[in-house]
Amino acid sequence: MTQQSTIAERKREFSFTHEEFKKLTSLVYSLTGIVLGDHKKDMVYGRLARRLRELGMRSFSQYCDLLDSKRSDDETGFLVNAITTNLTKFYRESHHFESLAAHAQKVTRDRSRLSDKTFLVWSAGCSSGEEPYSIATYLLSKVPSLSSWNFKILATDLDTNMLNKGKAGVYKADAIQSIDEPFKSVISDHCNIRGDSLYIKEKVKNHIHFKQLNLLHQWPMKKKYDVIFCRNVLIYFDTQTKNNLVSRYTDMLRDGGMLCLGHSESLHEKPENLHLHGRTTYFKGEVSS
Numbered sequence: 001m002t003q004q005s006t007i008a009e010r011k012r013e014f015s016f017t018h019e020e021f022k023k024l025t026s027l028v029y030s031l032t033g034i035v036l037g038d039h040k041k042d043m044v045y046g047r048l049a050r051r052l053r054e055l056g057m058r059s060f061s062q063y064c065d066l067l068d069s070k071r072s073d074d075e076t077g078f079l080v081n082a083i084t085t086n087l088t089k090f091y092r093e094s095h096h097f098e099s100l101a102a103h104a105q106k107v108t109r110d111r112s113r114l115s116d117k118t119f120l121v122w123s124a125g126c127s128s129g130e131e132p133y134s135i136a137t138y139l140l141s142k143v144p145s146l147s148s149w150n151f152k153i154l155a156t157d158l159d160t161n162m163l164n165k166g167k168a169g170v171y172k173a174d175a176i177q178s179i180d181e182p183f184k185s186v187i188s189d190h191c192n193i194r195g196d197s198l199y200i201k202e203k204v205k206n207h208i209h210f211k212q213l214n215l216l217h218q219w220p221m222k223k224k225y226d227v228i229f230c231r232n233v234l235i236y237f238d239t240q241t242k243n244n245l246v247s248r249y250t251d252m253l254r255d256g257g258m259l260c261l262g263h264s265e266s267l268h269e270k271p272e273n274l275h276l277h278g279r280t281t282y283f284k285g286e287v288s289s
């Protein structure tokens with residue numbers, strides 16, 4: 001233990017032993033797949049201290065007892081919401097959006113000859129909704145025909161607080177201030193600013209369905225997707241969970257479908273039929289231009 005952490009631990013309002021930390025991290029791992037190494041102890045303390053205060057508790061030992069008790073089902077939701085890292089922003093890692101529009105243009109061109117006017121996107125680990133709204137606004141602006149298609153974005157996350165924010169579609173107006181062009185104009189065209197708030201327009205919201213889904217569990221979706229975004233989610237998982245998810249995503253894609261991962265999530269192992277085409281951008285099967 002470093003001198004610094006000894007001082008930090010001495011200053012703590014609640015006692016928090018290594019065993020209690022290990023108990024919480026193994027519960028979080030089994031519930032979410034999120035791996036929390038020993039260096040995350042201060043983070044876990046910081047995120048849960050407020051919850052202990054709300055519950056009028058005096059120690060993490062009491063909190064662990066609550067999680068062991070019959071009432072634990074109610075509490076695990078709070079635990080998961082507190083532990084997940086939800087950092088996101090509009091048009092994050094913007095290099096994906098051009099390839100996304102090119103893919104949608106090609107699919108709509110090919111499919112408009114058929115009666116199948118469906119284009120399905122899944123934003124897996126969507127946090128508070130900035131990612132699915134970025135996808136929707138960019139596609140509606142670059143491929144306008146999609147507005148009359150069965151163009152749906154399924155936006156899923158584990159954290160119910162984030163999903164509620166996404167469903168509301170209301171953000172701070174300054175959330176788009178530092179976005180580069182042309183993305184800033186695209187999002188501005190699809191929202192209303194009133195006072196300090198930004199309201200996503202209904203015609204955009206109509207294309208998005210927010211739903212709670214734990215990526216570790218069974219996925220209830222029956223249809224296959226044209227595009228899957230799972231960005232900055234796999235980094236929290238171990239290699240086995242990550243490989244397993246990528247293989248399941250590949251199964252969920254239509255032939256020729258596109259998978260986008262976060263910039264630090266390039267794959268060392270991947271299914272044979274998944275091919276890299278550009279930075280952290282993969283396609284299922286051979287892609288013709």
Ligand SMILES: C[S@@+](CC[C@H](N)C(=O)[O-])C[C@H]1O[C@@H](n2cnc3c(N)ncnc32)[C@H](O)[C@@H]1O
Nearest residue numbers: 032084086087088125127158159214215231232
């Ligand atoms: C850092 S955010 C990424 C948000 C967005 N994709 C982006 O790149 O800006 C990671 C999200 O993954 C979600 N997450 C973590 N584990 C999950 C799991 N097992 N199932 C579903 N979502 C999970 C978290 O709740 C969090 O909102």
